[in-house]
Amino acid sequence: MHQVSEVQKNEATQPAPAIVESATFQQLMRQKNGFILPAISFCLIFYFALPILTSYFTILNEPVFGDITGAWIFAFAQFIMTWTFCMIYSKKARAFDRLVEQIKEESK
Amino acid sequence: MNYTAVALFAAIVGLTLVITYFAARKTKTANDFYTADGGLTGAQNGMAIAGDYMSAASFLGIAGMIALAGFDGFFYSIGFLVAYLVVLYLVAEPLRNLGKYTMADMIAARFNASKVRGVAAMNSIAISIFYMIAQLVGAGALIELLLGIPYTTSVIIVGILMTIYVVFGGMTATSWVQIIKAILLMAGTAVISFMVFAKFDFSIFKMFSEVKQATPLGDSFLNPGNKFKLPLDTISLNLALVLGTAGLPHILIRFFTVKDAPTARKSVVYATWIIGVFYILTIFLGFGAAAFVGSEDIIAANAAGNMAAPLLAKALGGDLLFAFVAAVAFATILAVVAGLVLSAASAFAHDFYSHILRKGLATEKEQMTAARLASIAVALISMVLALFAQSMNVAFLVSLAFAVAASANLPVILLTIFWRRFNTGGAVTGMVVGLFSSLILVALSPNLWAVDGSALFVGEALFPLTNPGIVSIPLGFLGAIVGTLLTKSNEVAGNFERIIVKANTGIDAATEVAASKE
Numbered sequence: 001m002h003q004v005s006e007v008q009k010n011e012a013t014q015p016a017p018a019i020v021e022s023a024t025f026q027q028l029m030r031q032k033n034g035f036i037l038p039a040i041s042f043c044l045i046f047y048f049a050l051p052i053l054t055s056y057f058t059i060l061n062e063p064v065f066g067d068i069t070g071a072w073i074f075a076f077a078q079f080i081m082t083w084t085f086c087m088i089y090s091k092k093a094r095a096f097d098r099l100v101e102q103i104k105e106e107s108k
Numbered sequence: 109m110n111y112t113a114v115a116l117f118a119a120i121v122g123l124t125l126v127i128t129y130f131a132a133r134k135t136k137t138a139n140d141f142y143t144a145d146g147g148l149t150g151a152q153n154g155m156a157i158a159g160d161y162m163s164a165a166s167f168l169g170i171a172g173m174i175a176l177a178g179f180d181g182f183f184y185s186i187g188f189l190v191a192y193l194v195v196l197y198l199v200a201e202p203l204r205n206l207g208k209y210t211m212a213d214m215i216a217a218r219f220n221a222s223k224v225r226g227v228a229a230m231n232s233i234a235i236s237i238f239y240m241i242a243q244l245v246g247a248g249a250l251i252e253l254l255l256g257i258p259y260t261t262s263v264i265i266v267g268i269l270m271t272i273y274v275v276f277g278g279m280t281a282t283s284w285v286q287i288i289k290a291i292l293l294m295a296g297t298a299v300i301s302f303m304v305f306a307k308f309d310f311s312i313f314k315m316f317s318e319v320k321q322a323t324p325l326g327d328s329f330l331n332p333g334n335k336f337k338l339p340l341d342t343i344s345l346n347l348a349l350v351l352g353t354a355g356l357p358h359i360l361i362r363f364f365t366v367k368d369a370p371t372a373r374k375s376v377v378y379a380t381w382i383i384g385v386f387y388i389l390t391i392f393l394g395f396g397a398a399a400f401v402g403s404e405d406i407i408a409a410n411a412a413g414n415m416a417a418p419l420l421a422k423a424l425g426g427d428l429l430f431a432f433v434a435a436v437a438f439a440t441i442l443a444v445v446a447g448l449v450l451s452a453a454s455a456f457a458h459d460f461y462s463h464i465l466r467k468g469l470a471t472e473k474e475q476m477t478a479a480r481l482a483s484i485a486v487a488l489i490s491m492v493l494a495l496f497a498q499s500m501n502v503a504f505l506v507s508l509a510f511a512v513a514a515s516a517n518l519p520v521i522l523l524t525i526f527w528r529r530f531n532t533g534g535a536v537t538g539m540v541v542g543l544f545s546s547l548i549l550v551a552l553s554p555n556l557w558a559v560d561g562s563a564l565f566v567g568e569a570l571f572p573l574t575n576p577g578i579v580s581i582p583l584g585f586l587g588a589i590v591g592t593l594l595t596k597s598n599e600v601a602g603n604f605e606r607i608i609v610k611a612n613t614g615i616d617a618a619t620e621v622a623a624s625k626e
Contacts, residue, residue: 014617014618015617015618016603016605016606016609016617016618017605019605019609019613019615019617020605020608020609025609025612025613028612028613029608029612032612036197036198039197040193040194040197040198043190043193043197044194044350047186047187047190047346047350048343048346050186050346051183051342051343051346052343054179054332054333054342055332055333055336055339055340055342055343056339060332061331061332065313066312066313066316066317067313067316067317067320067330068312068313068316068330069330069331071179071330071331071332072179072182072316072330075179075182075186076388078186078189078190079186079189079384079387079388081190082189082190082192082193082380082384083380083381083384085193085197086192086193086196086376086377086380086381087377089196089197089373090373090374090377093370093373097370100612100613100614103613103615104613104615107615107617
């Protein structure tokens with residue numbers, strides 16, 4: 001089926017199921033899911049560790065550097081974590097973009 | 109009256125009206141109105157997202173909370189920032205690829221049923237209006253405190269300005285107001301933070317040890333637990349903060365202002381850096397206010413601590429810096445409410461009018477008229493509600509907005525792009541359950557009930573937590589899943605293949621059966 005309705009701004013001449021089954025699209029989904037889901041899970045666990053530790057334990061109330069307590073250090077670590085994972089995603093996504101370009105070429 | 113402040117307020121009003129004038133000349137089609145023709149760069153949109161997001165509640169509220177309660181106030185800073193990882197990793201790019209003008213567009217790309225679009229639009233309107241009432245009530249009180257202009261007049265001034273920006277300048281004017289506000293807010297915060305840091309001889313250690321001696325809380329100032337006593341309440345708040353942002357309609361519509369998904373991604377990266385730096389600086393604002401203003405004076409000016417940052421500016425830099433910070437707070441409010449008007453109006457005009465009522469057949473001119481009328485209506489409704497809510501403590505409306513966004517919007521957004529079996533029944537159930545569980549739990553919570561009469565109603569709260577997220581977010585997911593499983597399997601599950609292709613690549617592929625689209 002290679003016909004395209006005129007209403008759509010259609011870039012593809014291949015139907016969606018054919019694109020989904022293509023090796024390149026499968027590779028894109030494998031790479032994306034293999035990175036995104038573990039990474040975001042880690043970030044959320046790291047994030048919730050802070051309120052859980054501060055709510056149910058007092059271990060983070062101990063001063064670490066001078067008067068700066070563990071809770072503040074862990075809080076700053078959340079900022080570092082966010083920026084780091086932001087840049088990692090940015091870098092990974094460039095590889096995703098290349099696959100997307102390839103899929104666009106192939107689906108024409 | 110502080111004449112410098114009045115002059116700076118007038119300058120901000122003048123500048124934003126000039127922007128609106130030029131934006132109005134570029135706002136000719138519905139696409140211009142809703143998305144600024146998708147013409148923003150990643151950097152511009154990143155700044156606009158930051159400007160849209162960092163509300164007066166962040167600038168004044170968090171500074172006050174840190175000054176008065178220490179670490180607990182900083183939880184907001186962390187949650188508001190980490191939330192952008194959820195936006196970046198899961199939502200921004202699929203949303204850009206699937207949607208057109210509104211969040212409902214994204215869901216409707218898969219389930220093209222009026223009821224799905226209608227419920228999604230209803231949620232967007234509810235969230236935007238809750239958020240806006242909180243902003244307007246805060247704005248009225250703040251301008252009254254800062255300039256001595258009466259509450260009612262202040263709300264009306266802000267209401268008229270936000271209406272003018274949106275009605276004439278649409279998304280272009282809104283975006284540039286937000287960009288300018290982001291620059292002003294970062295500049296103001298950086299200047300104060302630098303002055304605070306200089307007072308502590310640029311030593312973090314000195315700052316921490318001197319601040320805890322300066323506050324009545326002493327050692328415990330630096331420890332969590334001064335504000336949030338119930339562990340579950342802390343966790344619940346954090347859940348709503350980190351998951352809510354990715355469901356806030358006024359943030360989501362910003363991703364339609366760029367040309368493609370990679371640019372949407374770049375804008376989140378820019379926004380994350382700006383927002384992160386800002387929230388780090390809230391420590392300096394809060395600590396500075398605790399040390400150089402003192403909790404007694406902060407509470408005397410405003411019990412919730414909202415005057416901490418302006419008072420700190422006054423203590424450090426006299427009337428001039430105070431005027432500048434007051435003007436920054438004013439710009440902050442204007443930028444946020446303009447974004448909220450636009451998001452509620454787009455749900456009314458684009459989702460309800462153009463799609464549900466006119467089945468997508470409205471002409472360009474009719475769409476523009478509808479969008480402008482909806483903006484005026486939204487602004488009027490919010491102003492009236494804000495005038496009635498003057499004496500109420502409405503701070504909880506912001507957390508309610510985050511809770512509804514996390515409970516009603518996020519589950520459906522995620523399941524739309526990740527779950528093959530998801531269907532219209534599940535989408536509708538998920539959104540309805542998420543919305544009403546948040547509303548009902550807040551209605552039964554200590555936000556509205558207090559035995560000592562400090563809340564709206566007198567009595568024991570039936571739901572013990574101030575934030576409903578820990579119950580309502582799982583209920584939102586559960587509603588979507590159970591709703592899907594209970595509706596007949598032949599109910600439209602949308603074309604999942606088409607959706608994952610479009611969400612991940614932007615390719616608008618035909619379905620196997622000859623494509624017929626809205």
